[in-house]
Amino acid sequence: MKKSKILAGTIFLAIIGLITIAADHIDAPASRGTSADISDFYAFQGENTNNLVFVANVQGLLSPTATSTATFDENVLVEFNIDTNNDNVEDLIIQAIPRDGKMYFFGPFPASSTDLNSTVNEMATKNEVAISKYGLGAVISNSNQMKFFAGPRDDPFFFDFAQYSAIIGGTASGFNNPGADTFAGSNVLSIVVEVPKSSIGGSGSINAWIETKVKQ
Amino acid sequence: MKIYKIKYIAIAFLSLLVVSCNNNDDTTDTMIEMSTDFSGTYSQKDQMGRPAVNTVFVSSASKDEFNLTVPSQQSAKFQSMFQTNLKGLSPAFANAGDKNALGLDAATFTGLLATDVLNVSLDGKTTFFDGTNVLTGRALADDVITVELLLIFGGEDFTENAAFSDDHVDANDKTFLTSFPYLANPW
Secondary structure (H helix, E strand, O other), X not given: OXXXXXXXXXXXXXXXXXHOOOOOOOOOOOOOOOOOOEEEEEEEEOOOOOEXXXXXXXXXXXXXXXXXXOOOOOOEEEEEEEEOOOOOOOOEEEEEEEEOOEEEEEEEEEXXXXXXXXXXXXXXXXXXXXXXXXXXXXXXXXXXXXXXXXXXEEOOOOOOHHHHHHHHOOOOOOOOOOOOOOOOOOEEEEEEEEEXXXXXXXXXXXXXXXXXXXXX | OHHHHHHHHHHHHXXXXXXXXXXXXXXXXXXXXXXXOOOOOEEEEEEEOOOOHHHHHOOHHHHHHHHOOXXXXXXXXXXXXXXXXXXXXXXXXXXXXXXXXXXXXXXXXXXXHXXXXXXXXXXXXXOOEOXXXXXXXXXXXXXXXXHHHHHXXXXXXXXXXXXXXXXXXXXXXXXXXXXXXXXXXXX
16 A cells, blocks of 8 residues: 555656756756757766767667667757856857768867857868667767767666655655666767867866757 | 759769760769758757756756856856755755855855856866866766765765765666777667
């Protein structure tokens, strides 16, 4: 009796939870569940410590079945923004946009526009990689001292989001130990680019963020 | 569409002329390069710097607006909302003068968070927080949620509100790769 009540409550909260979830997964009404919905952003030093790696994940919470048919949207442009002088305005941009089974990359190039609308900068350094297919190995391209990947990956994010929702919802008094990873077994579509640090400021500190932009 | 058609017909016609005028030319396989179309204007839909910021600190009605505010304007527009929501959420900031383990009071902490960019060091270890380095990047294995919970609920020395300050999920469900593309194969 009590157990089933708790279970029903958990399921209810899990559903509510899906509406306000996690790192950036389905964070806001207009982008939620669309092909432009960012799930996560990472930036870290590469295996070659002269390089920095940027990861943009979109379309989170894909089940394995959903992953096999999931595709990047050709109407969605992903931008990596890099601020090199700590004014929180982008100085450099890397653009990524899919066309016909490939992910095309432009940049890093100096930002000329910093507003909410963009065009693809075809004058910038252009690279491409075949989008990796589900169930096959990761396709990587190396060019212009950079590395590129686009395709399905395990969602690297981990969080007992169901329990967090229960706490926020007032039906739990704390986290469990051990907790349960709500994102276990789910995939995302990832764009990974590794660039020489020398191309994005060289030394010191940068500020970085990602944006998705939809073709009008 | 129409213009392309005309272009192709013109190119085909031209190449026929070229071929017929150069019988000896051995490169008759004229390649017509199809250029990929990247035209158009793309308008912002979503953005992200640090993990979970929009989710936790922005009130429901403002989440889209936050995604459409450039980082340089976010703090002016949203810091006070962040502070209100932080105080509503965490007893660790209930009293005047309360700080978290970084020594930041509610106003300073939310001032930092409201500008949603990820600070990344180009000089060494990149981590969200490892006990020594603070906000020098975000590595795949970083337990960013527990770090954020500790900074929100943990008080001055990470000991307050222990039931809320760690979700006890400390690692990903798959091992990350040591080489590019670093993220694990999909399930």
